[in-house]
Amino acid sequence: MIVGVPKEIKTEENRVAVTPTGVAAFVSRAHKVLVQRGAGSGSGLTDRAYEKAGAMIVDSAQEVWHQAELIMKVKEPQPSEFALLRSGLILFTYLHLAANETVTRVLLENKVTGIAYETIQLDDGSLPLLTPMSEIAGRLSIQVGAWCLQAENGGRGILLGGASGVRPGKVVILGAGMAGTAACQVATGMGAYVSILDINPSKLHYVHDMLGGPLTTLMSNRANVEEELVEADLVIGSVLIPGAKAPKLITRSLVKRMKPGSAIVDISIDQGGCAETSRPTTQREPIYVEEETVHYCVTNMPAIVPHTSTYALTNSTLSYGLELARRGFPQALARNRALAKGLNTFDGNITHGAVAAAFNLPLMPLEEVTRA
Numbered sequence: 008m009i010v011g012v013p014k015e016i017k018t019e020e021n022r023v024a025v026t027p028t029g030v031a032a033f034v035s036r037a038h039k040v041l042v043q044r045g046a047g048s049g050s051g052l053t054d055r056a057y058e059k060a061g062a063m064i065v066d067s068a069q070e071v072w073h074q075a076e077l078i079m080k081v082k083e084p085q086p087s088e089f090a091l092l093r094s095g096l097i098l099f100t101y102l103h104l105a106a107n108e109t110v111t112r113v114l115l116e117n118k119v120t121g122i123a124y125e126t127i128q129l130d131d132g133s134l135p136l137l138t139p140m141s142e143i144a145g146r147l148s149i150q151v152g153a154w155c156l157q158a159e160n161g162g163r164g165i166l167l168g169g170a171s172g173v174r175p176g177k178v179v180i181l182g183a184g185m186a187g188t189a190a191c192q193v194a195t196g197m198g199a200y201v202s203i204l205d206i207n208p209s210k211l212h213y214v215h216d217m218l219g220g221p222l223t224t225l226m227s228n229r230a231n232v233e234e235e236l237v238e239a240d241l242v243i244g245s246v247l248i249p250g251a252k253a254p255k256l257i258t259r260s261l262v263k264r265m266k267p268g269s270a271i272v273d274i275s276i277d278q279g280g281c282a283e284t285s286r287p288t289t290q291r292e293p294i295y296v297e298e299e300t301v302h303y304c305v306t307n308m309p310a311i312v313p314h315t316s317t318y319a320l321t322n323s324t325l326s327y328g329l330e331l332a333r334r335g336f337p338q339a340l341a342r343n344r345a346l347a348k349g350l351n352t353f354d355g356n357i358t359h360g361a362v363a364a365a366f367n368l369p370l371m372p373l374e375e376v377t378r379a
Contacts, residue, residue, distance in 0.1 A: 008332040009039045011075025013068045014046040017082045019290040021049025021313035024079040024100070025328070026321045027060035034061030038332045041071050050317040072096075079328055081320065082307060083110050094118035094354075097336055099328060101125055101140075104351050105252045105365040106279040114352045120336055124324060126250040126359055127349035134249060135345070136327070138185050139319035141274075144308040145189025145245060148272045149178070149197065151308075152241040155270035155294060155301040162301050163268030165240045168198035175199045179235045181227065181256055181281060182245035183210040186274050188217075190243045195222055202235050232256055237264045244273040244281040250351070251361035257282035259298065267299040276304040341377040350376060 010033055012025050023046045025033075030040045042062040044054055054064050065071055072078065072091035080100035084092060092098075094117060102123035104111045114121045124136035134141075149167070156162035156176065169175030178194040180187045183205035194201045195218055204227040205211050211224040225231045236242055236257065242265075246253055253275040262271070262284050273285040280286070284297045288304045290311060295302055309316035327346050330339045340347040350358045356371035357363040363370040 008335065009041065009074055009076050010328070010332060011071040011078045012040065012042045012046055012062075013071045013078065013080065013088075014043045015049075015081050016068075016085050016087065017307065020082055020307055020310050022081045022307075022310050022317045022320065023047045023050050023052060023313075024081050024320070024324070026318060027052060027056040027062070029321045029325045029328075030057055030060040030062045032325060032329060033332060036329065036333065039063065041065050041075055043068055043071050047317075050313040052317070077328070077331055079324070081310075083107060084113070089113050089117075092117040092119050096120065097122065097331065099124070099324070099331065101277075102351055103277045104359075104362045105250055106277065108366055111352070111357070111362060111366060115355050115357070118355045119352060120350070120354075121352035122331075122346070122349040123250070123351045123359075124349065126351060126361075127327065127345050128249060129345050134185075136320075136323050136349075137247075139323050140309045140316065141185040141245075141247075142189045143312065143316055143319060144274050145186035145191075145243075146193050147308050147311060148186070148190045148243045148245070148274055149193040149241075151293070151303050151305075151311075152178070152243065152270055152272045153197075155272065155303050156241060156268075160294060160301060161268065161296045162270055163240060163266065165268075167194065167241065176240040177202070177238055178241045178243065179239040180204070180243040180245060181232070182247060182275075183207070183214050183224075184245060184247055186245035186247075187243065188214055190245060190274075191218060191222065194243075199241075202239075204231060204235065227256075233261060233264075236261055237266075239265065240269050242269070242271045244271060244275050244285070246275050246281045247278065248361065250359050252279040252365055253281045255281060255283050257284070259283045262298040262300050265298075265300050268301070270301040270303065272303045274308065276306050280304060337376050340373075347373055347377055 158164040167176040180203040202223040
């Protein structure tokens with residue numbers, strides 16, 4: 008199979024979908040890999056390294072998209088890439104379609120086979136291709152949240168770890184998945200007061216047993232969310248429903264009741280955000296103040312640390328990419344149930360229930376595809 012790795016063109020996106028080591032794995036199995044010139048430069052990976060691994064370096068994105076049967080990316084197609092989409096192309100990337108109707112309809116119109124990293128799901132419910140980026144985003148959320156609380160950014164001037172004779176800041180984390188747990192680890196390590204809320208008691212048990220210390224675990228309900236947020240200095244929004252839009256747990260009226268100069272870091276902004284006051288921001292202009300609360304809503308947080316993120320991503324995506332290249336479509340999905348759950352669009356149809364529900368569009372049962 009011909010595998011294509013184009014350079015990411017989303018604003019301030021410096022990750023790349025495959026490392027040279029990943030390229031070598033494809034090439035050793037007799038697949039051809041096309042890498043756009045400079046695709047890895049933002050992650051500190053040179054064209055020479057890709058060539059040594061066996062990749063063919065091509066000058067333009069058009070060459071990659073037109074020749075490849077399988078495109079591996081990091082982010083969803085951007086408007087300038089829409090014209091490069093075509094029927095039968097396998098696009099393997101983060102799609103987040105439930106929060107992006109434009110991209111959804113473009114994939115349908117062009118009959119692209121869209122396989123989303125974020126909806127590949129194991130039998131135990133875990134999301135193996137979302138996990139590494141969630142961990143990185145969770146760790147970063149406390150780092151950037153502490154920055155948001157600095158006075159020059161409109162924050163309350165709070166040091167999360169406090170000082171001798173001075174109370175530490177209070178961090179409230181919504182969601183005890185991978186991102187929330189990673190944020191909890193960093194926040195407790197800094198010495199902050201931390202509360203973490205989730206609807207799943209087993210997740211709360213896990214976090215409590217793992218971290219212990221100055222940590223409060225609470226069931227997520229309206230009363231507990233409101234009580235915690237009005238006392239918070241920093242709120243981390245890390246709620247997730249696989250493939251679906253994030254629930255709006257933080258209403259505008261609740262934001263108004265938060266302390267002036269507090270901060271919200273909305274990790275779930277890729278799926279629409281969990282606060283009514285959240286809107287996407289960029290690394291260049293990451294924050295804004297609304298209702299006297301600093302909001303950080305960068306849609307591709309792991310791109311802040313592209314070298315780490317690129318290696319972590321390839322570690323997780325490579326085995327699935329190799330299976331697609333080896334067996335082809337749809338045979339690979341028929342043999343791998345987790346990979347099959349990643350299928351979002353096929354031949355002009357939506358194949359993921361949460362995406363179909365988001366836009367009130369018909370759903371093609373996955374079984375119809377894997378039987379083909």
